[in-house]
Amino acid sequence: MHRNGKADAGVLTTRHAATALLVAAATLLAGCERGSTSDTADAITTGPSGCPEAHARAQAAVKQAEKTDIPWDGPTSGPTAVPGKTIVYVAQTMTNPGVAGAAQGVRNAAAVIGWNVRVIDGGGTPAGIQAAMSEAVTLKPAGIVIGGFDPNSTSQQVSRANAAGIPLIGWHAVATPGPSKKPRLFTNVTTRVDDVSAISARWIIAHSNGHAGVVIITDASILFARSKSELIKKELATCAGVKLLAYENIPIPDASNRTPRQISSLLSRFQGRWTHSAAINDLYFADAAPAFRAAGKPGSGPPFNIGAGDGDPSAFQRINSKQYQAATVPEPLNLQGWQIVDEFNRAFSGRPASGYVAPVHITTAANSHGATSWDPSGYRAAYRKIWGIVGH
Incomplete structure (x- = not known):
């Protein structure tokens, strides 16, 4: 859905050839500068790509990921409802929109x-998360969700839950989806971090025609987030015309305080060389917006800016209104909440995890259709059928 400028296919006359060469040379010198902005806030860049092969791969991948008419490809069979x-859903912090969105999805599915x-908020601090996990284990629930934090940071509580036979299911708890032995999780619900990272970087490559100056923002205290940002950096490096300007570590609990200052500093440092950003969570761009606005940057x-997760409603609103965010790779948060409940139901029934992993998706103003979340079709009916629940 990205529209890149294309050279006229007609044959240039001799009189126009010199002009064309000058335009091409100017384009090369312009490097990362955009030509203009379309209705979808796309950079229209003329001239040769900064990395033809990587650019072609990126364009194909982005086109696939932007599709919205994706049929349900998850489980269609399993145990009926126990x-x-x-x-208990233990949240890393409910100020993290992804963590909060998945929690709401769990609530929605549990109601069905x-x-x-019960949701217990860890407040985003090690001590708070450990206290929340201790409380959760003490309550002796049927199952505990590890919502967005590294289980190794609560190893004692995880061991107590394992010893008590309480199944643990992670949401973005470890770097890969599916069951985990160390730490012992029945399963971990997430998109594949390598897929999310790759498509975020490929969007930048495709969007910039292979000419970009990029800032990456991460939270190195979260294993999942750190893995994601490192993979983004690795994929960007496949394009010679893309330059990594800065790799910023801003812990999510400190984002509201630190992000504006960091953005102002980066704008002063890099000025026009900074053309694209990728952050491991959309919330950074909410905090960055005042600094961009104060610097006179257009929305x-x-x-x-692209968020490599989690696609919360405020991110969609920024994208739809073109206010300092152009794209997101959203998690289907409500779907993942339903999946967590289904995975617990399998655990309670003595069945293995489903193995389902939602495919990556890219949302832009061109394909969001005004929505405020990525909510694929088909999963509600599929899970209701599995659980043996009829009606609405």
Whole structure:
């Protein structure tokens, strides 16, 4: 859905050839500078790509990821609903929109299957998360969700839960989806971090025609986030015309305080060389917006900002209104909440994890259709059928 400028296919006359060569030379010198902005805030760049082969691969991948008519490809069979369960969702911090969105998805699915849910907020600090996990284990629920933090940071509490036979399910808890032996998790619900990272970087490559100056923002205290940002950096390096300007570590709990200052400093340092950004979470761009605005940067970019998760409603609003975010790679948060409940139901029934992993998706103003979340079709009906629940 990205529209790049294309050279006229007609044959240039001799009189126009010199002009064309001058334009091409100017384009090369311009490097990362955009030509203009379309309705979808795309950078229209003329001239040769900064990395033809990587650029072609990126364009194909982005086109696929932007599709919205994706049929349900998750489980269609499994155990019927086990009644009367209570599960606890331990949140890294409910100020993280992805963590909060997944929690709401769990609540929504639990209401359908007939379970009780309690959410305990760890507040984003090691001590708070450990206290929340201790409380969760003490409550002796049927299951515990590890919502967005590294289980190794609460190893004692995880061991107590394992010893008590309480199944643990992670949401973005470890770097890969599926069951985990160390730490012992029944399963971990997430998109594949390498897929999310790759498509975020490829969007930048495709969007910039292979000419970009990039800032990456991460939270190195979260294993999942750190892995994601490192993989983004690795994929960007496949394009010679893309330059990594800065790699910023801003812990999510400190984002509201630190992000504006860091953005102002980066704008002063790099000025027009900074054309694109990738952050491991959309919330950074909410905190960055005042600094961009104060510097006189247009909401539609540059810099053109993509969030490599989690696709919360405020990110969609920024994208739809073209206010300092051009794209996101959203997690299907409500779907993942339903998946967590289904995975617990499998655990309670003595069945293995489903193995389902949602495919990556890119949302822009061109394909969001005004929505405020990425909510694929088909999963509600599929899970209701699996659980043996009819009606609405």
